[in-house]
Amino acid sequence: MSITVIRSGMLATIQDLGRYRYQKYGVVPGGAMDTGAARVANFLVGNAGDEAVLEVTLAGAMLLIEEDMLLAICGADMKVTASGERLPLWRPALVKAGTTIHFEACHSGCRSYLAVAGGFDVPKIMGSRSTYLRAAIGGFMGRGVKAGDQLSAGVASPLSMRMMKDWEKKRFSNVTVPSWHASHFAVADELAKPLIRAMPGTDYERFMASSQAALFSQTFRIAPQSDRMGYRLNGAETLMLDAPFEVLSEAVANGTVQVPSDGNPIVLLADRQTTGGYPRIAQVATVDLPVFAQLKPGDRFRFEAITQQQAERLYLDSERDMAILKAAIALKFN
Template sequence: MTIKVVRPGLLVTVQDLGRHRYQKYGVVAGGAMDTGASRAANLLVGNEDSEAVLEITLTGTELFMEKDTLLAICGARMSVTAGGETLPLWRPVLVRAGMSVKFGACQSGCRSYLAVAGGLDVPEVMGSKSTYLRGAIGGYFGRALKSGDVLAAKAPSLLSERMEHALRLGWNGSVAVPLWHASHFAIADNLADPIIRAMTGTHYELFTETSRASLFSQSFQISAQSDRMGYRLEGTEKMTLAKPLELLSEAVANGTVQVPAGGEPIVLLADRQTTGGYLRIAQVATVDIPVFAQLKPGDRFRFERITQQEAEQLYLDSERDMRMLKAAIALKFNAANERDTR
């Protein structure tokens, strides 16, 4: 199965869950910004959740399906069509050969993830297929996709084949879709003044009492100076230290909230550097990091303070939900296969 890029739109890259275990060598982890949407899209087409997907930013992308293609689109609430029919999000979709999948207006959110049965067939670089644009490694020749690029998919799994077979039974148009969906991870549906849960950081107590209070009380806006590396935040109150201090560079993580000299926090994200010398005022809970993937410059949010124990429980709950989704899909299509063969 192959996909031809007709129009890349604003930005489309190949991503998976990241390039881990190499940060000690200065290699950026990268990977999908919204890992919940990326993982769910893979599971919905019968893949392992770590397979490579397309990360599609905002709008304008058009992809031509040269063969019948089982795909799923999760993430931002976008208008997506194929052959004149609207493609539903958060469910498996079988698209006929010769159809173009077109991404139109983005109603909410910022990034969508398209997974195809088998996963995208691109070379691994240091254990990952993710594209790191600044380093020009991974993905499709280390760059964003362009018009005329052609992507291949690996052989589908047995589960993917069963899903495709079940969908073909009800096929009477350009696309075939089931009635059920898996929108539990649809962050883009709840972006009206969202709350981001965060723990206090290593250097939280070094800031003034006013700054500490305002971190969890004021509304922040995403600055135009934001990208996959990090989001700069603009608020009414800048973060100031109780007394001057300089630090040696230390390791940083996905969701680390740093405060540079100007006092405007920066939330480090997928393409973050491996170390940083700014003070760390907070750490975003893992479950809420994908929210930043769906926020755009100009969007607003608030931080809510939680404990490390609460953050750990939220993470465990989210992983349980992902396991339940995987088990439910396998059960549904294994049962369907048994009915068809009796």
């Protein structure tokens, strides 16, 4: 066994990039909330990108590394230490057996991703290793990890093996960290004064002009009852329809902003239901979902209006950046 959970903290689940092609049966994709951080963490340890990682929510988790391991932590800054020493984020680390990894305190963001070479080895359910808490399937026995759980890693890729071999020579302590990193993927700066880019939703035109304006001008606060299913928002002005209109239940997507009759929007996230019956005023741009997923209850942000075309452009640009990072790492250890 490669990692023993000493403490899970508030919630820690195994997630990959999601379960696709089952939405027509009511099964939502789920997966990592901050897919950017999960993918980068995977790249940093020589994985393909879609391997299962551990999503640590808020601080508190503590893990014992049972065998020498290549790992990386990306996402929220939780002041992570390795047997007392600060472990830098957005960097791979070769960690010796017997090291304790502790997610001590939330400095910025609220979800951290731990990737290990080979990914976490849990059975695939419907093509994915993601934990689906609501249906109690996937991940580690369909639930968040608990103290005493033993998580094992899958087979490391040839790239991971080369990385480990290279650092084996340079190793001088319990933790060996290279000088290079991928911290340009960090969203910490965006979190200081978050602007979440969004485009008008499928029912945008049905909202009052004042509500359309309020959507993109007022500050929203994330309500306490927000989780992996969705974030509830409160703003000074509630969002209202021009005229009552009954929506037939239809598919929603990650980042769909629905407005129930009380006028307080809900942003649907990874563990949402597959279909919804409320009017949709907006849709968060896919590139900004990782930033949004790092906001926590009580945080404030504003929406910034962009067009569908701009959202597409941003999507393609960010995918290009991901591909470049992956290729650069592979090239380094060729």
